[in-house]
Amino acid sequence: MGTLGAAGAAEHGGDGGAAVFERNRGLLFSVAYDMLGSVADAEDCVQDTWIRWARDDRSGVADPKSYLVRIVVNVTLNRMRGTRSRRETYVGPWLPEPLVTAPDVADRVELADTVSFAMLVVLETLAPVERAVFVLREVFGLPHAEIAEAVGRTEAAVRQVAHRARERVHARRPRFPADAAEHRRLTEGFLAACADGDVDRLTAMLADDVEVVTDGGGRTRAALRPLSGAAKSARFLAAVSTHYTGFRAEMTGVNGVPGIAMFDADAMPMAVAVLEARDGLITRVLVVRNPGKLQHLGPDTGRSPAQ
Known part of the structure; x- marks a missing residue:
């Protein structure tokens, strides 16, 4: 760099x-x-x-x-x-605070590979x-x-x-992480399957040893321990998605890679999610729900504190 x-x-x-x-x-x-x-x-x-x-x-x-x-x-x-x-x-798993950027940043994933959200976890x-x-x-x-x-x-x-x-x-670090195009495809498919509550489709997208980590910090509902396994994780993700009916979810850039941001009726962020993947399957789902880690984003996701 x-x-x-x-x-x-x-x-x-x-x-x-x-x-x-x-x-x-x-x-x-x-x-x-x-x-x-x-x-x-x-x-x-x-x-x-x-x-x-x-x-x-x-x-x-x-x-x-x-x-x-x-x-x-x-x-x-x-x-x-x-x-x-x-x-x-x-309280519960700790994840970094995400930097949500303009959606087109996700197309330039190679520019931010070393400081991706997943890397911050490592x-x-x-x-x-x-x-x-x-x-x-x-x-x-x-x-x-x-x-x-x-x-x-x-x-x-x-x-x-x-x-x-x-x-x-x-x-x-994953030995064979997904490239930018595959990462975007998987993230888009994951978002659509969650929106539909499609357990079977989610299960097919997840690796057998997938891990789902949700960070609520004790301030909002979230799993207190990581979930593992495709079937269990798919049921959890589909069930959680039903609580977001009527809210807006969209693809965006999260620390320079494709991610998902969810907003309430006032356009304030409710959750940010990032996927890790290899060999065409999702290996990890990282979800930040702690309001204290999202408040810096505000309703405008096209800016970051560094700008």
Whole structure:
């Protein structure tokens, strides 16, 4: 996904640093979000980064972009240590907060494969520093030396952490995930089968070992444990769909891949779903229903906090 590169002293400008910060705001949000899986927490980290950037003496900063990344990583690592304790008491399965984008983004799935919603779920298995190193190296392409500065480790240690994190992530990623066209086809078929309450069709679309994970956070109805098995999952999905009669469901982009968003009569999001698939079958259904994880979306799904 490319290296951040050296921005040079020219990025300072004569605006006290505000314009420099704004030019890098999207990047800073992405780093924090990929590390946290939370939109609200990522936005707070970006705000804290601005406060530190505004008050620091930047006269000796040759590379503002790298300097800002270092700040946001440190701020986010501190936030991660606090959020991990909250997740230990979370009601039911925990899923990341989705970024719902314009539907055409789903056609460019290859551009966001590394930071897909499913990948964020995998990244939850990493320790904070491992996740930071993986995100900075694999997603943003930073050199090991720059990452070492950002996380306060030696370059040799960062290389070891990067290798360990990469192995752990690759061990949990699907070996043969669906391509963009197949992913879209399966998602469209899944949405239609759910809308019809067609148990037989849903069963045929699901892998025998499919897993359905619903995140309600104790704030709305959701399964407190993941469901597994095609027949059981199909009956559950068809039954749940009957509760959404009269509401609007549509295909949309979720973290850059095809997904489904459901809205109430006031156009407010009620649920967001993402599928994982391989060999033409759905292997995992991830559904976010916790209202606190959807409130940042609002009625307009064509925007994300990074924009």
